Amino acid sequence: MNTPPQTMLCMAIHGAGGPEVLQPETRPVPQPKDGEILVQVAAAGVNRPDVSQRLGRYPPPAGASDLPGLEISGTVAALGPGASRYKIGDKVCALAHGGGYAEYCTVPESHALPVPQGFSMVEAAAIPETFFTVWVNAFMTGKLAAGETILIHGGSSGIGTTAIMLAHALGAKSIVTAGSDAKLQACRDLGADHGINYRTQDFVAEVKRITENKGVNVILDMVGGSYVQRNFECAAMDARIVQIAFQQGYKIDGFDLRPISAKRLVYTGSALRPRTVAQKGAIARSLEEAVGPLWAKGKCKPLIDSTFPLRDAAKAHARMETSEHIGKIVMTV
Structure with missing residues (x-):
């Protein structure tokens, strides 16, 4: 896999407000820290906490990216110190602490799961948060x-x-x-x-x-x-x-x-986002052990309501706010 670029497209929140405050930006590609991996994002799930953050009602926790996005799927692009389970090029889906509305996102390696066999990247992106x-x-x-x-x-x-x-x-x-x-x-x-x-x-x-x-x-x-x-x-x-x-x-x-x-x-x-890295890692391992065999049989595939390109994040949020969706809304990168 090629070396990650220096900059990336992302969708940032420009002041609390309606879907239109989600605007494209160019930012530096984040670097994975100890125990983290860098993922080249293929798809990102849209969730209610993203909407709450955009409205100014759910500020990101200390240390989290100010970009929305709590779940992604994609390809491992770089490894931080101490990350050893995955190798560059592996397909994963992962729970993010924020930052998923972007072409690249760093996540703790323990929060990532292999993309189940037979799942599309869109389906895989709909796994982690839910x-x-x-x-x-x-x-x-x-x-x-x-x-x-x-x-x-x-x-x-x-x-x-x-x-x-x-x-x-x-x-x-x-x-x-x-x-x-x-x-x-x-x-x-x-x-x-x-x-x-x-x-x-x-x-x-x-x-x-x-x-x-x-x-x-x-x-x-x-x-x-x-x-x-x-x-x-x-x-x-x-x-x-x-x-x-x-x-x-x-x-x-x-x-x-x-x-x-x-x-x-x-x-x-409970809320998921404020839990520690270790706590979320333990949830990931329990889920992988109990539900992984079901995914391997093609069962429990996420129901996808609709997909939108990353640049159309505002349209994805507008769809969620109608409450007419059935299943997951996912953005493709």
């Missing part, structure tokens, strides 16, 4: 087991579609909420057992009906707000509720905590 998030929250923290039932809010999102596929592949049942019949059908096509249109149905009543009033064992929620109390009503005894975002807000009036003790609930939450 699969890491679902794996650590629904399975490592939520301890979803075969035979149990998970309630997945936002079932047609990148996170939701990933959770459906993993639950189905690993022997769990899933109930999903989404905002249209078309989205619910897409969820069923991926393996969801039941779908609830939150615009026309009361998801609490539907969950109780579906489970014969037993409730669900795990809840994966990115909505927050009024959903928190309603999740308690949907939960079975000893259920685990994992909060991964607060799209409806994080301040709740009249919150009743009594179901936590009455049902012995575990209510927890």
Whole structure:
């Protein structure tokens, strides 16, 4: 492989605002530090945290690139000191601490996975952020087991579609909420057992009906707000509720905590980006061990909604903000 160039195209955020603040820039190609690899980016996933960062609501953590982009696929272009698993030319996908909206991106080697056989670079770019998030929250923290039932809010999102596929592949049942019949059908096509249109149905009543009033064992929620109390009503005894975002807000009036003790609930939450390099590396290894064999069989391929060239990052963000997408939005480089 050729030596990386000195400069690269990237899409930077020029002030908080709408999609139009994403503008092309030329910057120096970053250099991999100890334990890092430099990846020539082929594709980059678009995620809600990117939108929040663009709006000025999610500043990058200390030490992270100011460029958006939390997941990439591509080819290893250079190795930092101590990086030894991959060699130059290897195809990888990786969780990034930022900087994915660019032609080159550095990532910790431990956060990279080999591109599964038979996966396109677009599909591979849709793995890291969503699969890491679902794996650590629904399975490592939520301890979803075969035979149990998970309630997945936002079932047609990148996170939701990933959770459906993993639950189905690993022997769990899933109930999903989404905002249209078309989205619910897409969820069923991926393996969801039941779908609830939150615009026309009361998801609490539907969950109780579906489970014969037993409730669900795990809840994966990115909505927050009024959903928190309603999740308690949907939960079975000893259920685990994992909060991964607060799209409806994080301040709740009249919150009743009594179901936590009455049902012995575990209510927890997490964010992926602030975790340490070692913690994210451990998630990567657990995911590779448990889900890698499924990928090797061509299972659990990310559902791709749409692709956009890197220079059209604004259009990709506009697509995400419509909330009409089903699956992942990916940019190609």
